[in-house]
Amino acid sequence: MEKNWVARAAVQHIAALAALVALCIPLRAIATDAPLTLAEAQRRAVERSRQLVGQDFAITASREMAAAAGQLPDPVATLGVNNLPINGPDAWSLTRDFMTMTSVGVMQEFTRAEKREARAERFEREAEKSLAARTASVAAIQRDTALAWLDRHYAEAMAVVVSEQSRQATIEVEAAEGAYRAGRGSLADILAARNALALLDDRSSELRRRVSNSKIALARWIGDGADAELAGRPPIDSIRLDPRTLEQDLPHHPQLAALRKQEEMAAADVRVAQANKKPDWSVALMYSQRGPAYSNMISVNVSIPLQWDQKNRQDRxxxxxxxxxxxxxxxxxxxxRAHTAE
Known part of the structure; x- marks a missing residue:
């Protein structure tokens, strides 16, 4: 009795799994065979692009450099031995001669705050320029993907039309041959019908090549799935532009926005160069130890670059x-101007 119950439970479990698989397979097939819309193709192309990933890294790099450029330079530690005798009775002694000393020190360059801010701002502008370039790249990818999608769409639509024309031409050839056999037609009618069919066959072959090439072009952007059935053409007969606001909207074009950020980055470079006309001070503090019979010493040094030839260096x-x-x-x-003319 117990064995029969176990057997029935196993059969029911297997049946449930089979039903679940039967339900999942059609759903997966539906998801896989869903027509490829233009918007979905553009989404896949943007998601697949490695160019955009590289630009994301460029944005991150510029922002990291901006944070680093706003900091003071690292201090410099110094260690040394000064005035060590190399001959005579005190040769190589660190304690006998009053001038011999071992020193340890630290030096810090104090870059002007305005200079550090200008350098940080320059990298911030570079990050914004990379971000604008990324936006322009997204627009270019979407445009090229749309062109590939539409090229395939129209090629397939033309192929359907030519296929129907070929079918009709085949019927006309058969009709011309039948009429000739019945004595109601001529060889010229047959030749004309066959010539029209041959022209349509050539056109059909050309369209098949165009469809194949368009699939390859679409695969360049979206990868796998370029052979999927296409959805209907979206409404693209009208352009969403208001002529009254075109002059105000045009500067926001992705390419113009990227060039504007390039200009802002160049302006930041000018501010960095102008800030470099003011030299930075460096301060060094050193502690020097002499022999037990002598006093120890400290030294403080201040250094500043002498920009004695600014007209040929900083000014240039x-x-x-x-x-x-x-x-x-x-x-x-x-x-x-080019976009305005368009």
Whole structure:
């Protein structure tokens, strides 16, 4: 009795698993065979792009550099032996000669706050420029994916039309041949019908190649799934642009936004170069120990670079950065004119 109960329970368990599998398979097939929409293709392309991942790393790198650029330089530790005799009765002794001393010290360069802020701001502008470039890359990926998707959509639609025309042309060939056999037609009618069918066959072959190439182009962006059935064409007959606000909206174009951030980064480089015209001070503190018979000493040193040739160094660096700023501004204005003309 107990064995029969165990057997029935096992059969019921297996039946339940079989039913679950039967339910899951159609659902998976439905999910896999769902038509590929234009929006879904664009989403996959953006998600798959390694270019965007690289730009994310560039943004992170610039922000990390901005944090580092705002800090003071690392202090420098010094160790040394000064005035060590190398001959005579006190040779190589650290304690006998009153001038011999062992020293330990630390030196710190105090970079001006405005200079550190300018350097940090420069990397912040670089991060913003990379972010704007990423936005432009997303737009370019979506555009190219849409072109590949639409190219395949129209190629397949044309292939369907030509296939139907070929079917009709085949019927016309058969009709022409039947009419000729019945004495109601001529060989010229048969040749004309066959020639039309041959032209349609050539057109059909061309469209099959175009469909195949469009699938390859789409796979370049979305990878696996480029062969999936396409959904219907989305409504793209109208452009969502208001001519009244076009002049105000145009500067927000992804390419123009990236060039504007490039210009801001160039302006930050100018501020860094201008800040470099003011030298930074360094302070060194040293403790020196002499022999037991002599006093120990401390030393304090202050150093500052002598920018004695600013017109050929710092001023030229500022001039170079200003020229690069003018270049960035000119490129942005040229791009703005090009998009305005479009």
């Amino acid at each position: 660096e500022v001039a170079a950065k200003l020229a690069m700023l003018d270049q960035a501004r000119a490129e942005r204005e040229d791009m703005l």
